[in-house]
Amino acid sequence: MGANSRLALPSHVGQSLFDDERSMAAALADRVAAMLRHALGQRRTASLVVSGGRSPLPFLRALAHRDLDWPRVSVTLADERWLPPEHPDSNAGMVQASLLQGPAAAARFVPLYGGEDSPEAGLAACELRCAELSRPFDVVVLGMGEDGHFASLFPGVPGLSSLLAENGPSLAAVNPPGASHPRMTFSHAALLDARQLLVQIHGPRKRAVIEEAAARGDADLQPIAALLQQTRTPVQVFFSPAD
Numbered sequence: 085m086g087a088n089s090r091l092a093l094p095s096h097v098g099q100s101l102f103d104d105e106r107s108m109a110a111a112l113a114d115r116v117a118a119m120l121r122h123a124l125g126q127r128r129t130a131s132l133v134v135s136g137g138r139s140p141l142p143f144l145r146a147l148a149h150r151d152l153d154w155p156r157v158s159v160t161l162a163d164e165r166w167l168p169p170e171h172p173d174s175n176a177g178m179v180q181a182s183l184l185q186g187p188a189a190a191a192r193f194v195p196l197y198g199g200e201d202s203p204e205a206g207l208a209a210c211e212l213r214c215a216e217l218s219r220p221f222d223v224v225v226l227g228m229g230e231d232g233h234f235a236s237l238f239p240g241v242p243g244l245s246s247l248l249a250e251n252g253p254s255l256a257a258v259n260p261p262g263a264s265h266p267r268m269t270f271s272h273a274a275l276l277d278a279r280q281l282l283v284q285i286h287g288p289r290k291r292a293v294i295e296e297a298a299a300r301g302d303a304d305l306q307p308i309a310a311l312l313q314q315t316r317t318p319v320q321v322f323f324s325p326a327d
């Protein structure tokens with residue numbers, strides 16, 4: 085357990101604190117692998133949702149080395165920049181290069197990007213691909229931006245209130261102001277359709293943001309607040325103070 089103090093979060097939100105990013109990534113990989121193993125002991129397949137960005141890289145690389153019946157594991161993304169996987173900003177490309185290596189390459193990856201000109205044009209086909217994923221998702225691993233966004237649920241994104249609503253759409257094409265690239269994203273409701281949500285953050289800035297979001301509770305300003313307020317799906321925050 086890390087030396088840093090517990091985060092000021094609602095009591096129903098779990099916390100795991102670590103001294104550095106490396107130990108957090110290893111512990112997160114152990115936890116996710118154990119949850120997937122448990123799922124595979126109960127059902128034929130297991131489903132894992134991971135996030136893009138930079139933070140997940142050490143975790144995904146560590147998870148790739150965990151002993152799992154990977155051909156029975158489906159992996160998808162919480163959101164995707166609408167780019168081909170070979171583009172350096174593609175989340176699918178990042179997952180391919182970090183997680184889907186070695187034995188883990190046998191996992192069934194379900195991409196959100198389908199090659200259409202826009203996420204709007206690709207939405208129906210993406211919904212069909214994702215309809216085959218076992219729900220509820222066994223594990224969803226999310227990051228958080230310094231504006232309190234998760235997946236591509238950014239403050240100010242058109243239609244945010246329906247994307248945060250309990251009865252919102254499962255997937256949506258979004259063009260968040262100030263975010264890089266048009267995106268496809270699962271909604272809050274879709275991500276809550278999970279047995280466990282894990283939020284991985286590191287550094288003092290993100291600590292301040294998630295504590296502020298917990299205190300202010302305004303999901304329009306800091307969408308992560310919606311995730312922290314809900315009690316439908318268990319949430320565990322993995323935190324390390326710095327690199």
Ligand SMILES: O=C(O)[C@H](O)[C@@H](O)[C@H](O)[C@H](O)COP(=O)(O)O
Nearest residue numbers: 135136137138139227228229235
């Ligand atoms: O496609 C994306 O950008 C991610 O899914 C996004 O939601 C990410 O989790 C946060 O922006 C944190 O990103 P970092 O881990 O790079 O800070």
